[in-house]
Amino acid sequence: MTQEIEIYIQARYPLIYLISWEEERVLKMLDKIAVDLRKMLFVWTQTQGLYNYVLPDQLDEAKTDPEVALNHIAASNDNAMFVLFDFHAFIENIHVRRQLRDLSKSLRKSNKTVIIVAPAMTIPMELSKDVAVIDFNLPEIAELSLTFDNAIKVLNKRRDVTIKLTPQITEKLLKAAQGLTLVEFENVLAKSVVHRKAIDELTILEVLEEKKQMIRKSGTLEYFSPDENFDQVGGLENLKTWLTKRAEAFTDRAAAFGLPTPKGLLLVGTQGCGKSLTAKAVASQWNLPLLKLDVGSVFSGIVGSSEANIRQAIKIAESISPCILWIDEIEKGFSGMGSSNFSDAGTAARVFGTFTTWLQEKKKPVFVIATSNDISVLPPEMLRKGRFDEIFFVDLPEQIEREAIFKIHLGKRNRQSDQFDTAALARLSDGFSGAEIEQAIIEGLYDAFEENREMITEDILNNLRSTVPLSRVMAEQISSLRAWAEKRARKASRPRTLPAVDLNRFSDN
Numbered sequence: 221m222t223q224e225i226e227i228y229i230q231a232r233y234p235l236i237y238l239i240s241w242e243e244e245r246v247l248k249m250l251d252k253i254a255v256d257l258r259k260m261l262f263v264w265t266q267t268q269g270l271y272n273y274v275l276p277d278q279l280d281e282a283k284t285d286p287e288v289a290l291n292h293i294a295a296s297n298d299n300a301m302f303v304l305f306d307f308h309a310f311i312e313n314i315h316v317r318r319q320l321r322d323l324s325k326s327l328r329k330s331n332k333t334v335i336i337v338a339p340a341m342t343i344p345m346e347l348s349k350d351v352a353v354i355d356f357n358l359p360e361i362a363e364l365s366l367t368f369d370n371a372i373k374v375l376n377k378r379r380d381v382t383i384k385l386t387p388q389i390t391e392k393l394l395k396a397a398q399g400l401t402l403v404e405f406e407n408v409l410a411k412s413v414v415h416r417k418a419i420d421e422l423t424i425l426e427v428l429e430e431k432k433q434m435i436r437k438s439g440t441l442e443y444f445s446p447d448e449n450f451d452q453v454g455g456l457e458n459l460k461t462w463l464t465k466r467a468e469a470f471t472d473r474a475a476a477f478g479l480p481t482p483k484g485l486l487l488v489g490t491q492g493c494g495k496s497l498t499a500k501a502v503a504s505q506w507n508l509p510l511l512k513l514d515v516g517s518v519f520s521g522i523v524g525s526s527e528a529n530i531r532q533a534i535k536i537a538e539s540i541s542p543c544i545l546w547i548d549e550i551e552k553g554f555s556g557m558g559s560s561n562f563s564d565a566g567t568a569a570r571v572f573g574t575f576t577t578w579l580q581e582k583k584k585p586v587f588v589i590a591t592s593n594d595i596s597v598l599p600p601e602m603l604r605k606g607r608f609d610e611i612f613f614v615d616l617p618e619q620i621e622r623e624a625i626f627k628i629h630l631g632k633r634n635r636q637s638d639q640f641d642t643a644a645l646a647r648l649s650d651g652f653s654g655a656e657i658e659q660a661i662i663e664g665l666y667d668a669f670e671e672n673r674e675m676i677t678e679d680i681l682n683n684l685r686s687t688v689p690l691s692r693v694m695a696e697q698i699s700s701l702r703a704w705a706e707k708r709a710r711k712a713s714r715p716r717t718l719p720a721v722d723l724n725r726f727s728d729n
């Protein structure tokens with residue numbers, strides 16, 4: 221990171237945009253670079269104006285105005301780096317923008333570099349070519365370790381605080397803290413001290429709790445603790461086999477064996493057939509944390525922050541890795557990018573670009589599992605080779621799968637499935653999705669409950685007879701999805717009988 225920034229400075233990039241919340245950490249690093257490159261370091265904040273980093277008392281409050289500060293930089297003859305905090309807020313101003321553009325031209329021929337430090341990225345189009353954007357990484361284990369050691373040194377002097385650490389506990393604690401900023405990490409430690417007067421094994425849990433908090437605050441990610449596992453997924457044998465084979469793929473043992481870590485899956489198919497269910501089940505099957513990314517929320521919020529949102533989501537996921545990143549109904553987030561549905565199609569395209577590039581190139585073990593009910597609205601780039609390991613097509617369940625689904629959901633409602641004619645139920649539910657099968661059982665339960673008796677097979681059969689499955693209404697979409705999947709996707713079900721559902725039977729309405 222330090223090196224990357226040094227290279228930009230030496231190459232006389234006039235404007236560098238560092239994305240980070242951690243002003244202090246950034247400043248420390250820039251100070252080190254300034255020493256290395258024998259440059260002066262000036263800092264600007266709106267509240268304090270411009271000052272020399274090594275002479276913080278000599279504030280120049282006249283220069284709190286951003287335009288005045290930029291003029292000063294333009295006129296300066298110093299061999300220097302100028303750090304501007306929170307400038308994303310001022311960049312909106314048309315004068316400031318123009319000044320930055322002019323400045324970027326003149327800086328190329330000077331020994332001056334302007335470094336904008338902001339938590340979010342807002343770079344107006346006309347400046348995008350002049351700016352080098354760098355995502356300031358979250359602290360590495362080594363930095364967290366240094367912070368931790370310093371804190372422990374201080375706390376050791378306090379009689380009222382108990383410190384119980386082994387090398388193993390410390391290692392786990394630092395690992396758990398990955399993904400937090402140094403300030404967030406210090407805060408958790410401080411909380412432990414205030415609440416429990418101790419730093420020990422329990423602190424690990426507190427750190428993890430802080431991380432969940434951070435995920436919640438991100439607004440785009442949700443931490444899931446799923447209870448589902450593969451026993452609750454009926455059928456989809458090919459998909460389950462593929463996933464089961466990779467259950468250990470994220471272990472050190474697998475890496476030592478030379479296995480590449482799986483990138484991810486795209487599950488495509490008719491709604492209600494178990495895509496979301498499988499995504500949740502994988503997490504418990506693989507014993508990995510599950511993060512759900514809400515693409516819609518990436519785009520909400522202040523204009524210009526969408527890109528920062530997606531970068532932040534990716535960073536958090538990587539910091540939690542190995543983990544599973546679940547993107548449900550991905551087409552809803554990324555569809556119609558080129559159209560006027562989006563208030564800002566350019567932003568959508570850049571967010572999408574950031575995401576797909578990451579999918580393709582990510583090194584960290586974040587397994588992405590995306591689902592989609594409708595590929596016709598997905599940007600074709602999404603489906604290109606290299607993005608996902610596989611695209612699986614989740615079709616309507618076949619006879620044998622429907623029978624399995626009946627058994628699962630009868631079991632879930634505390635019924636013994638051998639008390640029911642599941643074969644007959646499966647036969648009559650041809651064309652029903654798993655969700656519709658579940659619903660037929662629930663309706664059957666209501667009917668029996670109303671009559672104050674136990675549910676029997678006939679109750680469910682009656683409900684199946686009176687229900688028009690979605691596949692009938694959507695027969696055309698389904699057959700075109702199938703035709704598409706035939707060439708492009710693997711079948712999630714193991715083919716026992718070939719296309720069991722005869723869609724022709726729906727066409728004579």
Ligand SMILES: Nc1ncnc2c1ncn2[C@@H]1O[C@H](COP(=O)(O)OP(=O)(O)O)[C@@H](O)[C@H]1O
Nearest residue numbers: 452453454491492493494495496497625654655
């Ligand atoms: N293959 C299946 N096995 C068991 N239950 C299923 C299956 N498919 C769907 N269901 C039931 O229907 C519900 C909705 O399915 P879901 O996975 O959300 O469908 P989608 O494919 O639209 O994501 C599930 O939570 C589950 O109760």
Ligand SMILES: [Mg+2]
Nearest residue numbers: 495496548591
């Ligand atoms: Mg779903």
